[in-house]
Amino acid sequence: MGDPATVGAARAALADRVIRVNVIRKTFGASVVLDRVVFDINPGETVAILGPSGIGKSTLLRIVAGIDTAYEGEVERPAALAIVFQEPTLLPWRSALRNLTLVHPGLSDDDARAMLGKVGLGDKAGLFPRQLSLGQQRRLALARAFAGAPELLIMDEPFTSLDPATAEAMLSLTERLIAEVRPATLFVTHARSEADRLADRILELRGAPATLAPHLIRNGASS
Amino acid sequence: MTDKRTVTALSLFGLLLLWFAAAALTADPQILPSPAALVQPFLREAASGELPYHLSQTLIRVAWAFCLAMALGIALGLLMGRSERVDRWLDPWLVVFLNLPALVLIVLCYLWIGLNEVAAIVAVTLNKVPNVATVVREGARALDPQLDAMARVYRMGRLTRLVHVTLPQLAPFIAASARSGVAVIWKIVLVVEFLGRSSGVGFKIHMFFQLFDVAMVLVYALSFIAVMLAVEWAILQPWERRVRRWRTA
Ligand SMILES: Nc1ncnc2c1ncn2[C@@H]1O[C@H](COP(=O)(O)OP(=O)(O)OP(=O)(O)O)[C@@H](O)[C@H]1O
Ligand SMILES: [Mg+2]
Numbered sequence: 001m002g003d004p005a006t007v008g009a010a011r012a013a014l015a016d017r018v019i020r021v022n023v024i025r026k027t028f029g030a031s032v033v034l035d036r037v038v039f040d041i042n043p044g045e046t047v048a049i050l051g052p053s054g055i056g057k058s059t060l061l062r063i064v065a066g067i068d069t070a071y072e073g074e075v076e077r078p079a080a081l082a083i084v085f086q087e088p089t090l091l092p093w094r095s096a097l098r099n100l101t102l103v104h105p106g107l108s109d110d111d112a113r114a115m116l117g118k119v120g121l122g123d124k125a126g127l128f129p130r131q132l133s134l135g136q137q138r139r140l141a142l143a144r145a146f147a148g149a150p151e152l153l154i155m156d157e158p159f160t161s162l163d164p165a166t167a168e169a170m171l172s173l174t175e176r177l178i179a180e181v182r183p184a185t186l187f188v189t190h191a192r193s194e195a196d197r198l199a200d201r202i203l204e205l206r207g208a209p210a211t212l213a214p215h216l217i218r219n220g221a222s223s
Numbered sequence: 224m225t226d227k228r229t230v231t232a233l234s235l236f237g238l239l240l241l242w243f244a245a246a247a248l249t250a251d252p253q254i255l256p257s258p259a260a261l262v263q264p265f266l267r268e269a270a271s272g273e274l275p276y277h278l279s280q281t282l283i284r285v286a287w288a289f290c291l292a293m294a295l296g297i298a299l300g301l302l303m304g305r306s307e308r309v310d311r312w313l314d315p316w317l318v319v320f321l322n323l324p325a326l327v328l329i330v331l332c333y334l335w336i337g338l339n340e341v342a343a344i345v346a347v348t349l350n351k352v353p354n355v356a357t358v359v360r361e362g363a364r365a366l367d368p369q370l371d372a373m374a375r376v377y378r379m380g381r382l383t384r385l386v387h388v389t390l391p392q393l394a395p396f397i398a399a400s401a402r403s404g405v406a407v408i409w410k411i412v413l414v415v416e417f418l419g420r421s422s423g424v425g426f427k428i429h430m431f432f433q434l435f436d437v438a439m440v441l442v443y444a445l446s447f448i449a450v451m452l453a454v455e456w457a458i459l460q461p462w463e464r465r466v467r468r469w470r471t472a
Contacts, residue, residue, distance in 0.1 A: 066375070066376065081378075082377070083377075089370060089372075091370070091387060091388065091391070093387075094469075102387050103374075105383070127472075128469045130469065144377075154376075
């Protein structure tokens with residue numbers, strides 16, 4: 001691990017790992033939901049997807065994550081994935097700490113505790129998810145996502161149904177963790193402000209069937 | 224004074240009084256001995272070691288059949304609940320076995336496998352597997368697809384997933400089938416012993432039945448009921464409380 005040549009080679013290999021999303025068509029029965037949604041995500045880049053409700057944002061994320069495999073096209077993704085669903089999706093019958101260590105068997109209890117501390121749940125390790133508020137459950141889901149040092153992080157509206165102050169706290173926490181772990185990030189949001197804040201690049205889904213809008217928005221400015 | 228325990232105690236005491244009264248009215252200990260008349264035979268049988276021996280023989284058979292039936296039933300129910308194809312193919316079998324009288328299965332097992340321990344346990348197990356599978360299948364159909372997706376994205380191992388994601392969701396269904404399972408299995412074990420074993424409570428009841436010894440039939444039956452209640456209180460209920468802890472915490 002100490003050999004600088006090896007480390008350099010590993011870095012280069014990592015840098016080559018662009019995430020390629022090439023969804024030609026996605027249908028549910030007779031209705032076409034996605035049509036030619038093609039884009040790349042560079043390592044360490046944060047991409048936001050905007051679009052109205054029901055257009056197919058969650059469907060696209062499920063395809064990128066490999067949860068939904070019934071589509072035409074292909075996705076090149078790294079093995080180290082992490083996902084944050086709209087609902088926290090925790091194991092309600094296991095403690096906060098076990099929710100981290102069961103999902104990441106390589107994570108020691110101490111590392112897991114440190115991770116809980118980072119998201120402000122340092123004193124909640126022994127509690128069950130039911131005993132946490134929604135905001136705390138969301139932070140636990142975030143801790144779970146970052147604890148595995150993912151190469152690709154996928155988030156589906158992680159900041160909705162929180163009061164503005166809590167949403168703001170979650171947003172800056174996410175910003176900090178992304179800066180620290182530096183995964184390629186793909187996230188969906190309704191709120192343009194969230195996209196502007198976190199994303200290097202903003203994609204917009206439009207139309208029926210949904211496709212990517214022709215313009216790219218970079219750092220809030222249309223290009 | 225509507226404390227649940229008090230009511231239970233009073234109710235059982237009432238049953239005991241009814242028994243005393245019925246025994247007094249019958250006035251024939253050959254047909255219905257009074258509860259007091261069972262104490263002596265019980266102590267004699269316990270002291271001789273006969274009672275503990277046959278109770279333990281039956282308990283071992285119950286334990287074997289219970290564990291096998293639960294393991295097979297959970298596996299089958301999980302498989303059928305998760306795969307529509309498997310369900311379509313195996314559901315008719317389940318219906319057939321659910322409607323097969325216990326006695327028929329027992330006799331067939333003895334005829335085909337022989338009058339031995341394996342046949343006895345297989346017969347009891349086969350009687351219970353379809354019920355467990357049916358109940359667990361309902362649970363497997365209700366498994367949360369989001370948790371499943373989460374487990375897949377994070378590449379949780381098969382065993383971890385089974386133990387920490389799937390089984391906890393099935394726990395209420397497993398508990399329900401375990402409770403009814405224990406209740407049914409020990410009764411079937413008694414029949415199996417009655418028909419073709421030379422040890423156990425069912426065997427002893429068969430023997431005393433042929434001797435028209437009602438008192439001893441009651442001694443063995445009541446002793447085993449007591450054992451099964453003890454199992455329920457000492458093992459099943461604490462286990463259920465443990466797996467439910469996260470709901471009530
Ligand atoms: N399993 C499914 N079966 C049939 N249709 C589905 C299924 N899942 C989603 N759809 C349909 O696909 C379309 C896109 O759904 P999706 O959940 O991706 O929307 P979304 O953009 O995430 O919306 P929201 O912002 O409200 O979450 C919707 O019209 C929905 O009805
Ligand atoms: Mg959605």
